[in-house]
Amino acid sequence: MKNMNQPILTQVQDRIGTIILNRADKRNALNSEMVEEIKIALSSFSTNPDVKVVIIKAEGPAFCAGADLGYLQQLQSNTYDENLEDSRNLKDLFYQIYTFPKVVIAQIQGHALAGGCGLATVCDFSFAVEEAKFGYTEVKIGFIPAIVKVFLLRKIGEGKAKQLLLDGDLITAQEAKEMGLINWVVKSDELEEKVNSYAQKLIRQNSGQSMRLTKEMIALVQEKSLVDGLDYAAQMNARARGTEDCQKGIAAFLNKEKLTW
Template sequence: MRQSHTPAPETFALQYVNYHCTDRVASITLNRPEKRNALNYQMVTELKHAFDTAENDDECKVVILKATGQAFCAGADLEYLQQLKNNSYAENLEDSSHLMQLFYQIYTLKKVVIAQVSGPAIASGCGLATVCDFTYTVPSARFGYTEVKIGFLPAIVKVFLLRKIGEARSKELLLTGDLISAEKAKAFGLVNEVVPEDELDQAVRDLAQRLCVQNSGQAMEVTKEMIARVQELPLRDALEYAAERNALARATEDCQLGIQAFLDKQPMTW
């Protein structure tokens, strides 16, 4: 059985994003509360750097995305949107691709990502929660994609939202631009759990530690990868791909250790 050890935690603070990793759980914190954690180019850059750090840190197994202040993320920064009006198409495409890369990075990250939403998650802020693997929130939080109300498009997030909750509910959210309650977000499949505010931090931490201790990191990584991949394939191709991954998994150290522990009736702590 693997030996546990507790390395020194890694911590850094950028202009808008803080990073801290301890006990195999990395916390990436949006830290722009005076702007309701609204996104601008620099903040997206810092988030990409923080997620890249987590993915390449062998001591990190699970990532929590959370925020300081009253809002999780209010979407794009209004001053930043004002500046974009003067951009060329090429400049706007580069900027749009920058956000797309962040969403894709989170969605395909090798580590499990949990969104800890303690306040409103709106527009691209709701997109951040959408691309995470789990979302825990509080009863007072509101969710929605308000882009159509200002003549804008929820273009990038719809690719992920359709996968997550299906066409009918995606249309309701994206075409109305309305905000919905945490409970309705849970009913839609956008949120996993709604937790009292004073219990949210512990509930997310408990989930993160349960994933760390009870599950193989390698198995979670490949399972997450496969969930994304099989949706792109025709049925027969998806099944053949799944069979190949199944066969490869049987030869991994994690699988062999887990099976042996099961046969020996011994608990496995990863």
């Protein structure tokens, strides 16, 4: 666990790497330092053999309120090139999570707004409490939800994405689930247990290598034509057959042996 004054905290336990947003007094609003620290933590977890699943959660009543207001004021005096560099920093974080070689779960204990909603969007799975609200409010302050839009269109489709991005209103956790923005809505006193239980299920039951390759394919196949996508899938299928995990899994299945990954 890192120093409590840090923008994030990290820990590794039971094959789970946890990133804790630690700016509760700022509703865990994103600034350049927090974004950079999350990226560093993810890079560390990506090569850590003791980490098979990553959980992103937060301190305080809010999951993440988007960009820090003081930070936004500072950006107004930046040049275009300075703002572009900063924007690319957030883009790199979202892309890192989306293409991360291990499953990433968002544990959402409070509101996830604007960039905070984007952070939840790019995670593979998300659990939220019933009281949490979600939304992309950028259009209400003359800004645009530019980066997250790329991922949101993939996740929930154009129609629902337009409703969220052009309307700008907040929605409930249940509405977010119905739109496909999040996966599960749970009671607040069950959130921690439900997330950890699901993470442990993935850890025990599934090959880490198989989950990595499946995530990779989901990210890449959508940009290919039908013919190219199928050819890519056939190549990945053949590649997977030769892996140690596949050979181990098939042998255990044929021999009716219990397999724990």
